[in-house]
Each structure stands twice: as structure tokens, then as C-alpha cells.
Amino acid sequence: MLNVRSLRFRLAIWYFCTVAAICSLAAGGYWFAIRTALNYALDQGLRYRLMGLHRFLEDLDPEGAKEIASRLTEASQLGDLYQVFDANGVLIAESYGLERHGVPRRPPPELGFEIRYDTGGTEGFPLRRAWQKVTIGRQTLILGVTDPQRKYAGVLRAFTSVLLLSTPFILALATVCGLWLGRRALAPVARITSDARAITESNLSARLAVPDSKDELQQLSETLNEMLDRIEQSFTRTKQFTADASHELRAPMTLIYTAAQYSLRRERAREELVDSMRKILRESQRTTALVDDLLLLARGDAGKETAELDWMDAAPLLRDLAEQATAIAAAKGVLVRLQLEVGALPVRANEVKLRRLLVILLDNAVKFTPDGGIVTFEGSQDATDVTISVTDTGAGISPGDLPHIFERFWRADKVRPREAGGTGLGLTIAKQIAEQHGASLGVRSEVGRGSVFTVRLPKSD
Numbered sequence: 001m002l003n004v005r006s007l008r009f010r011l012a013i014w015y016f017c018t019v020a021a022i023c024s025l026a027a028g029g030y031w032f033a034i035r036t037a038l039n040y041a042l043d044q045g046l047r048y049r050l051m052g053l054h055r056f057l058e059d060l061d062p063e064g065a066k067e068i069a070s071r072l073t074e075a076s077q078l079g080d081l082y083q084v085f086d087a088n089g090v091l092i093a094e095s096y097g098l099e100r101h102g103v104p105r106r107p108p109p110e111l112g113f114e115i116r117y118d119t120g121g122t123e124g125f126p127l128r129r130a131w132q133k134v135t136i137g138r139q140t141l142i143l144g145v146t147d148p149q150r151k152y153a154g155v156l157r158a159f160t161s162v163l164l165l166s167t168p169f170i171l172a173l174a175t176v177c178g179l180w181l182g183r184r185a186l187a188p189v190a191r192i193t194s195d196a197r198a199i200t201e202s203n204l205s206a207r208l209a210v211p212d213s214k215d216e217l218q219q220l221s222e223t224l225n226e227m228l229d230r231i232e233q234s235f236t237r238t239k240q241f242t243a244d245a246s247h248e249l250r251a252p253m254t255l256i257y258t259a260a261q262y263s264l265r266r267e268r269a270r271e272e273l274v275d276s277m278r279k280i281l282r283e284s285q286r287t288t289a290l291v292d293d294l295l296l297l298a299r300g301d302a303g304k305e306t307a308e309l310d311w312m313d314a315a316p317l318l319r320d321l322a323e324q325a326t327a328i329a330a331a332k333g334v335l336v337r338l339q340l341e342v343g344a345l346p347v348r349a350n351e352v353k354l355r356r357l358l359v360i361l362l363d364n365a366v367k368f369t370p371d372g373g374i375v376t377f378e379g380s381q382d383a384t385d386v387t388i389s390v391t392d393t394g395a396g397i398s399p400g401d402l403p404h405i406f407e408r409f410w411r412a413d414k415v416r417p418r419e420a421g422g423t424g425l426g427l428t429i430a431k432q433i434a435e436q437h438g439a440s441l442g443v444r445s446e447v448g449r450g451s452v453f454t455v456r457l458p459k460s461d
Contacts, residue, residue, distance in 0.1 A: 011185070015178030016171065023170055027420040033160055037047075038152040039128070043117050046130035049145045050115060053082055057136050057143075068141075069093040078393045081127075081147065087140040098146065107142045119149070126150065182277075188217045196224065204232040222380045237408075245294060245409070252283035252290075259283075293425040297408065297432065309437065311460050314386060316346040316377050317355060325362045325375065333371040336362075341380040345388075348460040349437055357433040358388065359452045360426040365392035369450075381459055389454045397445035405443065 057068065067157040068084060072093045083105065084093040090106045103121055111133050121127030127146040134141055188211060195208045207228060210221040256279075263276040322338035329336045347354075365375045370390045376391040398406060434441035438458055445451035 009179075009182070011182035012175060012178035015181065019174035019178075020171055021169060027167065030162065032154075035156055040158060042128050042149070042152060042337065043130065043145055046117070046128065046147055047115060047146050048145075049080070049082075049380075050132055050143060053080075053143055053145060054132070054134050054136075057084075057134075059143070083144040083146075083147065084141040085144075087142070089142065092141070103127065104145070105306060107131060111142060114359045121146070121148075149277050159330065167194055175330065188213075189220075192217075192221060192224070201235065202400060204228065204235055230419065241410075245290075249290065252287045255283045256280050256287075258395050262271075276295060289426070293429060309348040310460065311346065311348055312351055314347050314349065314354070314457075315340055315379060315386065317351065317358070318345070318377060318388065321362060322377050325366060325377070328363075329366045329369075329375060332366065332369075334366055334369050334403065335374045336366070339376060339378040343377075345379050345381055345386045346460045347386050347457045349457060353433045355454065357430045358390075361390040361429045364426060365390050365394070365446060365451075365453075368394040369455065370394065373450075384459055385456045386459050387454060387456050389433065389452055391452045392414050393450040396447040396450055397443070400449050402443065402445060406441075 020338045029161050060067070070091055072082070072095075081095045081097050082093070083091065083098060083103075085091055089107050094105065101122060101124075105123070106114060106129055108118060111436050115131050118129055118130045118131070119126065120129050126149045128149050129144055129146045131142065134143055137404045160187075166384055183451075192208055195206075199206050204268070207225045209220045210225065211218055240347065259276040259279045263273055268276075292434065318340065319338065321335055326336040362375070369375055373393040374392075378387075378389045378391070380387050406427050431441050434455060439453075440456045442456075443451060
């Protein structure tokens with residue numbers, strides 16, 4: 001059963017309407033052209049007859065109206081249709097055919113010496129007429145010749161009948177062709193739909209066949225395949241993220257459960273209970289931090305975590321963070337060095353979020369810099385950007401690991417060992433905060449020589 005809401009049916013309707021409109025315009029144009037051609041042929045015949053009547057009277061050179069009437073009797077007997085009037089519009093001579101049909105006996109008003117065409121006659125005997133005022137000798141006459149319009153009316157009626165009879169057939173054929181063309185044109189779309197429906201979460205790697213047609217269908221297939229690539233990547237990241245989050249949460253929850261179970265298994269001394277509570281508190285804090293980071297990233301992914309940006313001078317923030325990092329790094333024997341090329345670093349930023357971004361970078365730099373190493377905290381600006389960089393002298397990051405360091409829960413032995421602590425989401429959060437500021441966060445690193453993390457923020461005037 002044909003679905004009247006389908007694109008195929010609508011294409012057939014549009015095709016039908018288009019063909020109907022073209023046929024109507026073409027039929028009207030042909031009919032008008034034929035009628036015009038027939039009238040032109042009729043007028044040309046009248047013109048030649050009028051010229052013949054004029055020459056005939058000139059050759060006669062009649063002296064008066066009676067002579068004209070008598071000499072035109074011969075033309076009247078031959079069936080020619082004419083009327084001749086004097087200059088005042090008084091009838092001089094008339095053919096028998098016009099007299100028999102009771103055609104009005106008056107010339108058109110204000111007639112000049114140029115030929116004029118009009119229609120006249122009676123209801124049952126319509127005529128096409130040609131008039132002209134002429135001068136023959138000393139007389140001014142008005143000559144009129146006529147021809148029945150029905151002479152060509154039969155041709156026009158026959159053509160009209162052909163148009164009316166052929167139009168339904170043409171429209172019926174257009175409907176069938178429209179349905180066939182719609183089905184043929186949409187067959188590739190039906191195949192694309194069928195292939196797309198066959199792709200589920202269990203076979204997201206499958207792709208649509210791309211026809212080598214260099215048309216919109218090829219573009220559609222390629223676009224859908226690109227969309228499937230993005231969906232597959234997103235689905236894979238989500239599965240990996242879920243697995244990583246579950247794995248990260250399992251360890252602290254297992255420790256909390258084990259410590260609680262150990263404490264409740266039998267009576268314990270106060271020192272043992274306090275030690276168990278410390279373990280539970282430590283893992284609870286780690287779990288809370290992990291959940292907070294996951295919620296922060298989830299809100300950012302949903303577009304609900306935004307940063308309200310205001311003008312600020314980042315230089316005091318860098319000095320404050322350098323002091324805090326110095327106190328933490330001193331316990332590891334790491335030197336934190338602040339370098340400010342200018343007195344002020346004007347940016348549009350959210351101070352709380354920018355602080356968190358820089359704390360993450362400084363904390364990682366101190367954490368992965370060995371005893372005796374140096375962490376350099378630097379701020380500078382150029383014509384368009386403010387650049388803040390954190391440079392360490394740690395183990396560095398291998399070229400194969402660099403593309404992955406901003407991925408969630410990604411760890412490398414040389415970059416984020418588990419014993420160093422953290423949730424494994426710090427750099428991911430830092431990247432998200434940078435994007436919320438319209439800034440870029442990049443990294444350069446060389447194994448054995450350390451890493452440089454650079455934040456470039458748009459400069460505020």
C-alpha cells in the first residue's frame with residue numbers, strides 16, 4: 001500500500017503538478033500560437049483581396065456610384081464578400097452573401113488610408129473584415145472585404161479537441177512515471193536506511209557503503225560514516241571511562257570495606273581502631289575527590305559547567321601560587337622559581353578556576369620532579385596573549401605518551417604512578433578549564449629532561 005506521507009509519494013505529486021503545469025502552459029501557448037497564425041493567414045488573404053478590389057476599381061475608373069455597383073456585380077456572382085461606401089459612409093455596393101446574412105451596413109468610424117482589421121458580422125455568421133479608405137479618380141471610397149471566421153474555426157476546434165483528449169493520458173503517464181522515478185531515485189536512500197538500521201552498539205565498527213556517484217547520496221553516505229566514527233569514538237570513550245571510573249572507585253571502596261570489616265571482626269585496641277579509621281578517612285577523602293572530579297567533568301561535558309570571566313591581573317595569582325608551591329616543594333628538596341617578565345598580566349578569567357588549573361600543573365610538576373630538581377613558574381605576554389608556563393626537570397614524557405596525557409584516567413609509569421596519588425583526572429580538568437577560558441593548554445616534553453606545560457590566554461585590554 002502506498003504511503004501518502006512518504007517522500008516517494010510527495011515526489012510523484014510534485015512531478016505530476018510540474019508536468020500538469022508544463023502541459024497547461026504548453027497547450028495554452030500552442031493554442032494561442034495556432035489561433036494567431038490562423039488569424040494572420042486570414043488577415044493576409046483579406047489584405048490581398050482588398051488590394052485586388054482597389055486595383056479593380058482603379059482600372060474601371062468609374063464616374064459614379066451606379067457604375068461602381070453595376071461593375072461589381074460580376075465579383076459578387078463569383079462569391080466574393082465586399083462592401084463599398086462613399087466618403088460619407090453611404091453604401092454603394094454590397095456582395096450578395098453579405099446582403100443575404102443581414103450583415104450591418106456601416107464602415108468603422110474614423111477610418112484612415114491605412115488598412116484596418118476588425119471582426120463583425122452576425123451571431124450566426126461571424127466575419128473577419130479589412131477596411132481601407134481609398135481615392136479613385138475624383139472619388140473617395142471606403143472599401144471593405146470580409147471572410148467568414150468559421151473558415152479556420154474547424155482547425156482550431158480540432159486542435160482543441162486533441163489537446164483535451166490527450167491531456168488526461170499525458171497526466172496519467174506522468175503519475176506513473178513520477179512513482180517510478182521516485183522509487184528509483186530513493187532506492188539508494190532505502191539501502192542507506194537499511195544499512196544504518198543494521199548498525200547497533202554491538203557492531204558500531206560497521207559502516208555504510210559509499211557509492212562512487214559523485215552526488216548528494218555519496219556526500220550523505222560519507223557524512224553518516226563520519227558521524228558513526230564520532231559515535232563509535234564517543235561510545236568507546238564512555239565505555240572506557242566507565243570501566244576506568246569503576247576501577248578507580250573499587251580500590252578505595254575495597255580498602256574502606258576491608259578496614260571496617262577488620263575493625264569489627266573482634267575487639268581491637270584503641271590504636272588499631274584509630275589506624276583503621278585513618279585508613280577509612282584517607283580512602284574516603286580520595287573517593288570524595290574522585291567523585292567531585294567526575295561530577296565536574298560530567299557537568300562540563302553537558303555544557304553546564306561554565307566560567308564567568310572578569311578582568312583580572314594574573315601576576316598576583318602567580319606570586320601567591322609560587323609561595324604555596326615553594327612550601328610544598330621544600331619537603332621534597334625541589335626548588336620553585338617564579339619568573340615574571342612584566343609587572344601585570346591582564347586577562348579575562350575566572351580566578352577560582354584559573355587558580356585550580358595552575359595548581360594542577362604546579363602540583364604535577366612538583367610531584368614528578370626528583371629531589372634537587374627545579375620547577376620554573378613563568379608569566380609573560382605579547383600583543384595578543386598572556387602565556388603562563390610550568391617547567392620541571394623531571395623524567396619527561398615519551399613521544400608515544402604525549403597524545404594521551406589529557407585523557408581521563410590515563411596513566412603512564414613515568415608520568416603518573418599510582419603511588420604518587422591523585423585521581424588521574426587532573427590534566428583532563430585543566431584542559432576543560434582552559435577551553436572554558438578560550439585558552440589553549442599544550443605540552444612539550446623530552447624524556448630525561450623534563451616537561452613544559454603552557455597556558456595561553458587571550459590578553460585583556
